[in-house]
Amino acid sequence: MSENIIVNSVQNNESYPLIKLDNVWKIYQMGEVEFAALKGVDLQISKGEFIVILGPSGSGKSTMMNLLGCLDLPSKGTVFLKGKDISQLSESELATIRGRMIGFIFQQFNLIPTLNTLENVMLPLEFQNADPFMSKKKATELLDLVGLSQKVNNLPSQLSGGQRQRVAIARSLAADPDIILADEPTGNLDSKTGTYILDFLYELHKKEGKTIIIVTHDTTLVRYAERVVHIKDGIVESIEDIKNN
Numbered sequence: 001m002s003e004n005i006i007v008n009s010v011q012n013n014e015s016y017p018l019i020k021l022d023n024v025w026k027i028y029q030m031g032e033v034e035f036a037a038l039k040g041v042d043l044q045i046s047k048g049e050f051i052v053i054l055g056p057s058g059s060g061k062s063t064m065m066n067l068l069g070c071l072d073l074p075s076k077g078t079v080f081l082k083g084k085d086i087s088q089l090s091e092s093e094l095a096t097i098r099g100r101m102i103g104f105i106f107q108q109f110n111l112i113p114t115l116n117t118l119e120n121v122m123l124p125l126e127f128q129n130a131d132p133f134m135s136k137k138k139a140t141e142l143l144d145l146v147g148l149s150q151k152v153n154n155l156p157s158q159l160s161g162g163q164r165q166r167v168a169i170a171r172s173l174a175a176d177p178d179i180i181l182a183d184e185p186t187g188n189l190d191s192k193t194g195t196y197i198l199d200f201l202y203e204l205h206k207k208e209g210k211t212i213i214i215v216t217h218d219t220t221l222v223r224y225a226e227r228v229v230h231i232k233d234g235i236v237e238s239i240e241d242i243k244n245n
C-alpha cells in the first residue's frame with residue numbers, strides 16, 4: 001500500500017477508539033541502569049473527549065504524552081491509533097499522521113529560535129504545503145486570538161515565557177488538528193491568561209468536537225475535564241468519569 005493510503009486509512013477509520021494504550025511500558029535506559037517511567041498503562045480515549053491526565057512531577061505525564069502523540073514508541077505493550085498499532089507504521093507515515101491529526105503544545109514549547117512568532121505559527125501549515133498566503137492569514141488570526149498581534153516579528157528569545165507558551169498554543173492550532181495534546185499548557189501563564197486559553201480549548205472541544213488531552217499537575221484544570229486520569233509513579237491509579245457522574 002502506498003504511504004498515503006495507509007495514512008488515510010488510519011485517519012478516516014472511525015470504527016475504533018481514537019487512541020488506546022494497551023499495557024504500555026516505557027523503560028528509559030541510562031547506561032546500565034533502567035528506569036520504568038510507565039508501568040503497564042491501559043487507557044482508551046474516544047474522539048471528542050476532554051481529558052486531563054493529572055499527576056505530580058516525575059509521574060510520567062510527558063512520557064505518556066509522547067506516546068499518545070505518536071512521538072515515541074512503547075518499550076512494551078501497544079499504542080493503537082484508530083485501531084492501528086503505531087509500531088507498524090514507518091517514521092514518515094507517523095510524521096504525516098501527526099502533522100494532519102495532532103497539535104502539540106509542548107512543556108518546553110519547542111519553538112524554532114531562528115523563526116519569528118509568525119513564522120513559528122505558520123510552520124505546521126508549511127509542512128503540509130499549504131498556500132503561503134492562506135498560512136499567513138491563518139497564523140495572523142491565531143496570534144490575534146492569543147493576544148500576540150504586536151509580537152509577530154519577535155524571535156522566541158525576545159518573548160516572555162507566557163508569550164512563548166501562547167505562540168506554542170497558536171502553532172498547535174494552525175493545521176486545524178482533530179487532537180490537541182497539551183503538556184502543562186498554563187505552566188507559564190498568569191491565572192487570567194491561563195483561564196482564557198483553557199476556555200478557548202474548551203470551546204474548540206464543545207463547538208468543533210476536538211479531542212483535547214491535557215497533562216498537568218495543576219488540579220484547577222480538572223474543572224474542564226470529562227474524565228480525569230490520575231497517574232503516579234508511572235501507574236494509572238484511577239480514572240474519574242466526571243461527565244457521567
Ligand SMILES: Nc1ncnc2c1ncn2[C@@H]1O[C@H](COP(=O)(O)OP(=O)(O)OP(=O)(O)O)[C@@H](O)[C@H]1O
Nearest residue numbers: 028030035037056057058059060061062063064217
Ligand atoms: N530520557 C530519559 N531518560 C531517563 N529517565 C527519564 C527520561 N525522561 C524521563 N525520565 C524519567 O521518567 C520519569 C517520568 O518523566 P516525565 O518527564 O514523564 O514526568 P512528568 O510527569 O512529565 O514530570 P513533570 O511534571 O516534572 O514534567 C521521571 O522520573 C524522569 O526522571
Ligand SMILES: [Mg+2]
Nearest residue numbers: 061062107183
Ligand atoms: Mg512533564
